[in-house]
Amino acid sequence: MLLNKRSFTIFHLPKIERDLTNTGRNRILRTFNQLVLDRAGSNSRQPDTTRKLDKKTTKRELTGGKELAVLTAFVNRMRQRPLLDDKIRTIRDFNRRPRTGRVFKLIYDPSVKFYLTPKRVHGLLSTKKVKAKLKTAHEFKSLMTLLNALSNREITGREALLATGKFIQKYCVTPEKRDLFFRILDKDLDIGMTAEAVNKLWEDTPQTRQYYYSKTVSNPAIDKESTSICSATQQFDTLAAFVEEIKATNTFAEKYKILSAHPECHSLLNKIYDPTEKFNITSKNLIKYMQNKPRGYFDSDPTNLPKQLQNAPVYDNIESLLSALSERQISGQLARFAVARFVHMNCTKPIHKELMYKILCKNLKIGMNIQRIKKVCGVDSIATFSVALGRTLKMNQIDSLFASSNEEDSNKWFASRKLDGVRCLVVARGMNVRAYSRSGKSFVTLKKIIECVKQIIRKHRKVLYRKFWNEGLVLDGELCVISEGIDGQFRETFADAMAVVGTANQQVEDPTYCVFDCLSKGEFERRVGERTFAERLEFMKMLIENPIEKKERVGLLDQIEVNNGEHLRNLISQASSAGWEGLILRKNVGYEGKRSCNMLKIKQHREAEYQVKAIETGPMNIYVNGKVEERDVLTNVLVEHAGNKVSVGSGFTVEQRIKYKERPDLIIGKEITVQYFDETEVSDKKSRSSRKRTKTARDDKVSIENTTAGVVRSLRFPTVKAVWENGKRDV
Incomplete structure (x- = not known):
């Protein structure tokens, strides 16, 4: 006779039964029933109650797919938590799960090595007739078992490679799970914390937190109560x-x-x-x-x-x-x-x-x-966003671009239209796609753009997997609101782009994302790439088939190869007559995620004289006698343009800022020469909101100080070129 939970009371041990937990009671039942079966013979038929217990036992043993699903959810939660304290709490909660917690500790244990690189595994899976090769491979049903076998050298060489490939084919059915498994082999889950910081968590007591102040006491019970949020x-x-x-x-x-x-x-x-x-x-x-x-x-x-x-x-x-x-x-x-x-x-x-x-x-x-x-x-919790930025090219420097002959392709440049929009980077890891500004601010109103990027990823999944098998994809481009001009060419308006990007709870109705560069996430994070711009452009043409002129949500910006200085001057003349903002030149070299001479911008500036109406002062860090000091100095001046006040703060030297703070009479009422790129017009309906949003996204784009009914006119990129302390410009 076998025992089940009801017949457990056959034993007249009420005290023992009362003290036992469910786990302990089930363990005794299984042990007793196994003894009965052993005595009855191995061919005895097992009753239904025992089979139910076995089912419960097998449910506790997580398969490889379940382990990867739990780990994927954990990694996504960690990436969504920028604060270190939130990351610590998430890790500690995760480590309370005995099975998945052990996997996580094994990944970040510095003494553990898996002796297998993702590149080798990817090479195996990319070969022909891979299914035939994996038929004879050893099969692991658990991720923990596989990792232990690799680290303990129970399987090595080709045997380890085939077993890992078989595990990936069976359980890593989505690109996200494959990406996670490759990161496991690299021993880095990309959760914004270094291995040292993670290992330190296991050494600390559960009460230790970054945001909290703990008293040093000997009693653990008192210690737990004394840990409180710092006021x-x-x-x-x-x-x-x-x-x-x-x-x-x-x-x-x-x-x-x-x-x-x-x-x-x-x-x-x-x-x-x-x-x-x-x-x-x-x-x-x-x-x-x-x-x-x-x-x-x-x-x-x-x-x-x-x-x-x-x-x-x-x-x-x-x-x-x-x-x-x-x-x-x-x-x-x-x-x-x-x-x-x-x-x-x-x-x-x-x-x-x-x-x-x-x-x-x-x-x-x-x-x-x-x-x-x-x-x-010591942690990667601070996101450092650095994008490629260009330097200004003067007209007298054009011929020098094509003069060098030191290296291959050194004279090869690509020219494109300088768009009047908002810089936008789309970062994709699998189907996890997000949009950011050039400073790293998340754009939450671009769901239509993100959906189009996801469609591109689905369409070219195999190519992307081969190209960026263990990395994400980064698209660099400009977000514009486009309308058709009188001449049939498209026109973009910066003020409209800023208005729609800055909207808090409303999705952009008609955005256009103009892509001009494509990188792997590794290239973007390292800020250095080996692929030339021509190679990246070829890949972009395969990925994004639509030009901007077709009014698609995501389009590829046209790039023209420049042959010589005369060719570039003709392009500049055409851009000026078409009313473009300017041209961008990109050298045919690898990617550089900083401001460099490999990316140049050509735009025409204007000049005008204005009378200073008032000045504003405030604290600013300046160099005085070789040391950085915070002093109250002149921060900007106010001039009047088309009946509206415009703030101009760039172009002053440190000496001028100190002097005009102490002697405002030397500049108030006097003329200054202001260099600016263009005049902007913003409707009165959008003036207040767009003014605030502009300062949030790009402080140097538009400078608006006042609004009037109808149309507000201001200056873009205003910079002080000269101050005429005599009163008016005399040269």
């Missing part, structure tokens, strides 16, 4: 001490030491300096908002507030407030009120308010940029 006031005090200490030195070596000695500030610095995090509120607007409110307004009863502010959320630490701002959980008047109340409640010292204003401006002015902070923090 905003404490955070401001800690940050103020850190900023004061790091600003006291000018050497990077000392700054590195100070930053390393303050790990409690790393996560907050990540949040502040991450270029993909936009807080969508400026310190200038916040100060103006707070000054216009009566005393006691932020302490008043919620019922006395406007209806939309009565349920405004209250934030008790800096990170939660910044996350709400960047994720647009609060916006507009609600965001201004929430931040102002946060400042009123938590900024108890003047230095606290000053720090909060700098945080909103994403610059603590500590003399360190994103790359340096990322180097010290």
